[in-house]
Amino acid sequence: MKPLRLGVIGLGVGEQHILAARARPGWELAALCDFSPEKLAEVSARHPGIPATADADSVIDDPSIDLVTIASWDNFHHAQILRALEKGKHVFVEKPLCLSREEAKDIRSALRAHPRLRLSSNLIxxxxxxxxxxxxxxxxxxxxxxxxxxxxxxxxxxxxxxxxxxxxxxxxxxxxxxxxxxxxxxxxxxxxxxxxxxxxxxxxxxxxxxxxxxxxxxxxxxxxxxxxxxxxxxxxxxxxxxxxxxxxxxxxxxxxxxxxxxxxxxxxxxxxxxxxxxxxxxxxKGELLGGFMDGILAGREPEIPADAVFRTMxxxxxxxxxxxxxxxxxxxxx
Ligand SMILES: NC(=O)c1ccc[n+]([C@@H]2O[C@H](COP(=O)([O-])OP(=O)(O)OC[C@H]3O[C@@H](n4cnc5c(N)ncnc54)[C@H](O)[C@@H]3O)[C@@H](O)[C@H]2O)c1
Structure with a gap:
């Protein structure tokens, strides 16, 4: 079976996502993204061979990518999650999910419109x-x-x-x-x-x-x-x-x-x-992501289902x- 593909956005704690994803059977790391050129170069050098970009939207819009992990700054989470769900991607996002009840409602609606997609957050x-x-x-x-x-x-x-x-x-x-x-x-x-x-x-x-x-x-x-x-x-x-x-x-x-x-x-x-x-x-910090990825392959709910994330938020x-x-x-x- 062809491996599923994921992209990681934000390479601070996001490097822990890379470490969790690298060794995961059934998955391929398809993109690393950071809008800081220095950070992108530094982290890419530690994980050679993975395409790197400064443009988060190009990762989210890539039709060959199945899962986007979001470790950008808090103020970007809402727009990136929405865009990823609309493009048919599973989403694993760092905490916090988003920054207001209104933003959370948007995300809830987008998930309802795409019931096949899984979402979880790193409540580690x-x-x-x-x-x-x-x-x-x-x-x-x-x-x-x-x-x-x-x-x-x-x-x-x-x-x-x-x-x-x-x-x-x-x-x-x-x-x-x-x-x-x-x-x-x-x-x-x-x-x-x-x-x-x-x-x-x-x-x-x-x-x-x-x-x-x-x-x-x-x-x-x-x-x-x-x-x-x-x-x-x-x-x-x-x-x-x-x-x-x-x-x-x-x-x-x-x-x-x-x-x-x-x-x-x-x-x-x-x-x-x-x-x-x-x-x-x-x-x-990458442990929940590993389980999330395994769950997607197995058709299982994540350890922290979207509903639990919404309730805590x-x-x-x-x-x-x-x-x-x-x-x-x-x-x-x-
Ligand atoms: N689960 C946890 O325990 C945990 C721990 C630390 C941080 N976090 C969360 O992770 C997120 C990142 O925090 P951090 O400590 O890694 O910050 P950081 O500044 O160390 O790293 C974030 C990186 O993402 C890049 N970035 C930010 N917005 C971007 C965007 N829109 N597009 C491309 N690149 C972007 C920055 O240039 C930076 O290199 C925050 O939401 C934070 O709350 C969670």
């Missing part, structure tokens, strides 16, 4: 060995009923928002850029039915820099079954890059801390705790709206 923490271990513990009932979750994205890389594209594009959101991973973990752990959110943000840590948006957002989430959650996207923190997660259940509490993962199973002071010691983060849109307006916002699922 679902592949973290540590968080997969937690999910298995939850599914096995070890935590009992979940009633409260806290997930803080401590970005720890101030320079990445005060310099470079995150400071330059027309709109950047730390909720869509990082908080999305935390919302997605909470959706995955709980089965995800958030009905309402309240959020506040500030931009004190980046005062006096080129970054123009809130760098720290805190949100309270209400789930339909009465459970609560707290999401933090803290991009200015003095802290290493880290996902600080607590999951409170009626039988046990999981915590991911700098010192390691632990399951607290006893209320008594000093009682032993169980280690949750699968590697953290324990995943490669819908909660993020509500958080962004609440932080902007200063009022609770009902989640409208796209």
């Amino acid at each position: 923490l679902r592949r973290s060995l540590r968080f997969m271990q937690v999910k298995a513990l939850i599914d096995a009932g070890r935590l009992g009923d979940l009633y409260h979750l806290e997930a803080d994205y401590n970005y720890g890389r101030l320079g990445k928002i005060t310099e470079g594209w995150r400071a330059e594009i027309p709109f950047y959101s730390v909720i869509y850029g990082g908080g999305v991973h935390m919302v997605d973990l909470m959706m995955w752990f709980t089965g995800g039915d958030v009905t309402e959110v309240t959020a506040y943000g500030n931009r004190l840590a980046t005062r006096g820099t080129a970054f123009r948006f809130d760098d720290c957002v805190t949100s309270i989430l209400r789930f339909r079954n009465g459970a609560t959650g707290k999401m933090g996207a803290n991009f200015g923190c003095v802290y290493p890059h880290f996902h600080q997660v607590s999951v409170y259940g009626t039988k046990a509490t999981f915590q991911n801390t700098l010192e390691g993962g632990k399951l607290v199973v006893d209320r008594a002071p000093g009682a032993p705790v169980e280690a949750v010691d699968a590697p953290y983060p324990g995943c490669q 819908s909660v993020c849109f509500a958080i962004e709206e609440s932080a902007r307006k200063g009022i609770p916002v009902t989640v409208e699922y796209v």
